[in-house]
Amino acid sequence: MARAGRRPGQNETRELILAAARAQFAELGYDGATIRGIAAQAAVNPALVHHFFGTKEQVFVAALRLPIDPATVVPALVEGPRSQFGERIVRLLLTAWGDPVTREPLLAMVRTVTTNDQAARMLKQFIERQVLARVSAGLGVPRLRLAAAASHMVGLALLRYVVQVEPLAGADVDELVGTVAPIIQSYVDDPGDVTA
């Protein structure tokens, strides 16, 4: 507990806000939580939350220690040649999971989401609004096809880095890109006849 009469330092205030944010996102989901509500729970001015973190999306990324910020990732995926989307997303995934610094928080996220329904709900809304909706609009690809492509990426990370199934775990990056990227690319290129 903070001692009476002592004003918390910047780091303590940041941590207070992040703890409040985690509590609010868990209780209300990504959509329901607000900067105002987070500030109220942390007993700080909403302007301070903006000052430290920026938007609600950025508060979420910081609160969940997400190692991937959609503000960076979405443009990286959408910009650049459409014909190389498959390769871009596979390389991005393998780079993020291949680096121990970003792999640890990604692993933590997978563990949390598979064991905690509230965390799953938060991440669900975040993925839908901040990632899928933007990439789908940016590329003009139906959201179902894009979500299916995303699911392939998630499963690839899980089998390669968590369960470490061979030959996925031992394959080098170029071999995996050569195998998986064309498949992901067909989700983007094909018209997507869902009645087939």
Add this chain to the structure above:
Amino acid sequence: MARAGRRPGQNETRELILAAARAQFAELGYDGATIRGIAAQAAVNPALVHHFFGTKEQVFVAALRLPIDPATVVPALVEGPRSQFGERIVRLLLTAWGDPVTREPLLAMVRTVTTNDQAARMLKQFIERQVLARVSAGLGVPRLRLAAAASHMVGLALLRYVVQVEPLAGADVDELVGTVAPIIQSYVDDPGDVTA
């Protein structure tokens, strides 16, 4: 604890064997564990393990309460028209995860594997030997392509049933089959130029 002087009943013996199997598989992995070692740990005759469960594979399936037995699933995937492999595996996945009776143990498995390295190691060896090797041989598809296809299936289950990301969670089975099955089919049909 069992009372002294009382012989354990069949159910108790089965449970003793399954507990010993879980301990042996966790300690030694799928490859390292043996029926003999499991029997020794349960203080029963190895013949009794065979009698109750059959092969080591079947002991594993029972010990981990796997809701999917490769002895049933592998032939279902390999037999039937090769041109419909994609549809068969997507329907199989959606059927298993769509039924609450099988979904619960599948969910439990996902949770265990993402939070417990020993469980991940057991499942890894099991998937490699009992599933991928057989389906790969049965279809004549390179193991890397098949493992990549499997990873797509795993991710699809995770996003649809665990994180419940829309529009994957709300899509009906035929719509998902129409979207995903042709993609999985290309893993089987294409020669797989991994140097591309």
